[in-house]
Amino acid sequence: MMQTPSATRDLLHAPVLLKETIHALNIDQGGLYIDATYGRGGHAQAILTRLGETGCLIAMDRDAEAIEHAQANLGDDPRCHVIRAELRDLDVAFAKLSLNRNADGVLADLGVSSPQLDDARRGFSFRLDGPLDMRMDSSSDLDAATWLNRVEENELARVLREYGEERFARRIARAVVEQRQSNPITRTKQLADLVSAAVPTREKNKHPATRTFLAVRMRINAELDQLNAFLPKAVKLLVEGGRLVVISFHSLEDRLVKRFMREQARGNDYPAEVPISVSQLRPLLKVVGKAVRPSAQELERNLRARSAVLRVAERTGYCHA
Ligand SMILES: C[S@@+](CC[C@H](N)C(=O)[O-])C[C@H]1O[C@@H](n2cnc3c(N)ncnc32)[C@H](O)[C@@H]1O
Incomplete structure (x- = not known):
């Protein structure tokens, strides 16, 4: 049962593409998973319920209220680590934990959460009067x-x-x-x-x-810069077969994710006329399936999911120097 800290009472977030995200992460009960955008923990909780005793969940967010919520709900679970960090600092935040293992899955569910949007004091909404703030952090x-x-x-x-x-x-x-x-x-x-x-x-x-x-x-919030810096860092943290799952809500973000995954799946850049093998290309990722969008049933329940696009890629066994 999720607890709700006082500062965030009544402001809920419906996790988007939840079933699809969990499927995409291909969860191993002993694996290590990073939810880099905890929000109100909808995805994090669903991951956690699929982990066994040796599994590990890292919950990250740049928003203090999201982190307060994560501490209240995951703080006592020895399988969980809660870190306040930005996407672009994923590598530093992860290194500080000294876990001596890499990640089996990294999830980023981008943009703002409903509690951020629906709290007039945060200044994200044109429907609610408040200070013109808009900082996630x-x-x-x-x-x-x-x-x-x-x-x-x-x-x-x-x-x-x-x-x-x-x-x-x-x-x-x-x-x-x-x-x-x-x-x-x-x-x-x-x-x-x-x-x-x-x-x-x-x-x-x-x-x-x-x-x-x-x-x-x-x-x-420098959202595109953050995403640009995050993607290669996430790939570096993945074990072979580990999954990178990204949910975007903006066409520029989705284009960035799509291009990144495609480029990493193509591997090293050689001139077109040079005959080369896959082992020379050394692609770091394999794209998994096509872009996934919310079903009509999900949109009926949650209109905020309407622009969501989920993309998935899997880490190969190749390394770059
Ligand atoms: C769409 S919500 C995530 C909702 C979450 N998956 C859930 O089910 O509750 C996005 C969250 O990501 C956080 N976020 C967005 N960009 C971030 C960044 N660059 N670094 C860290 N957190 C970020 C926001 O503060 C927000 O809490």
């Missing part, structure tokens, strides 16, 4: 308000266009810069209203500020 230096009140107009437009795929990036950037001259933007509602007024058309069933909030969040 509340101890990090840069919050959304600070950034938004000093970023150059061109850079803001670029972020909105690239991360948010926002058609009206330029207009929104101009509106932000104009408004902040007289009135700094410090609240989520202020930003949401400003964006609503700046965009000339509406997308069906989508709040006009959806793309802006996504883009700013990705910038504040």
Whole structure:
């Protein structure tokens, strides 16, 4: 039975693609598994129930409230280690545990959790008024308000266009810069209203500020950089046959994961005309199956799963120098 620490009471997270993730991890009851994005532990708990006495689960997150939850629920289990760390520091965090074994599976379920989104104080939601914060790690230096009140107009437009795929990036950037001259933007509602007024058309069933909030969040939390640094580190930690499982919610993230897995499955780069064998290519990964998306039944239960894409790869026995 999961305990709920006071700070996070009532804010639940429905784990996405749970059955599919557990299947993808191909869990060995004596294996070592890393859940690099613990959240509220939906996936972690499902992994743990499949582990025997010699199994091991490492639960990681950059968010203090997620870690508080993990401590409360896993802290007393000798098979579990709870670490507050960022994805890009996976190698350092893992090394500190001195476990003398590698991982049989690494899971990253990217993006934000429902408790982060649904807590107005965290400033992730355009539906709830709160401070414009958006930091997954509340101890990090840069919050959304600070950034938004000093970023150059061109850079803001670029972020909105690239991360948010926002058609009206330029207009929104101009509106932000104009408004902040007289009135700094410090609240989520202020930003949401400003964006609503700046965009000339509406997308069906989508709040006009959806793309802006996504883009700013990705910038504040350096989400693509984190993922880029994490993927090769995860591969390095895997034993032969170990699985890397990633759930993305953004097309840029999914593209990055897909490309990474493909490149690692292709192996060393030789000119096309050079005749070579697989042992010379030494691919580090083998892609397992195709991208998996939530079923209609899951979407009926949990609309937040709608953009989820799960990809899986397995570590080969080859090594690189
Ligand atoms: C979608 S939620 C994970 C939900 C979890 N699988 C569950 O079932 O409860 C994503 C979590 O990953 C964490 N996270 C996202 N990016 C991170 C990063 N770069 N480093 C560490 N944690 C990160 C967030 O703080 C959040 O708690």
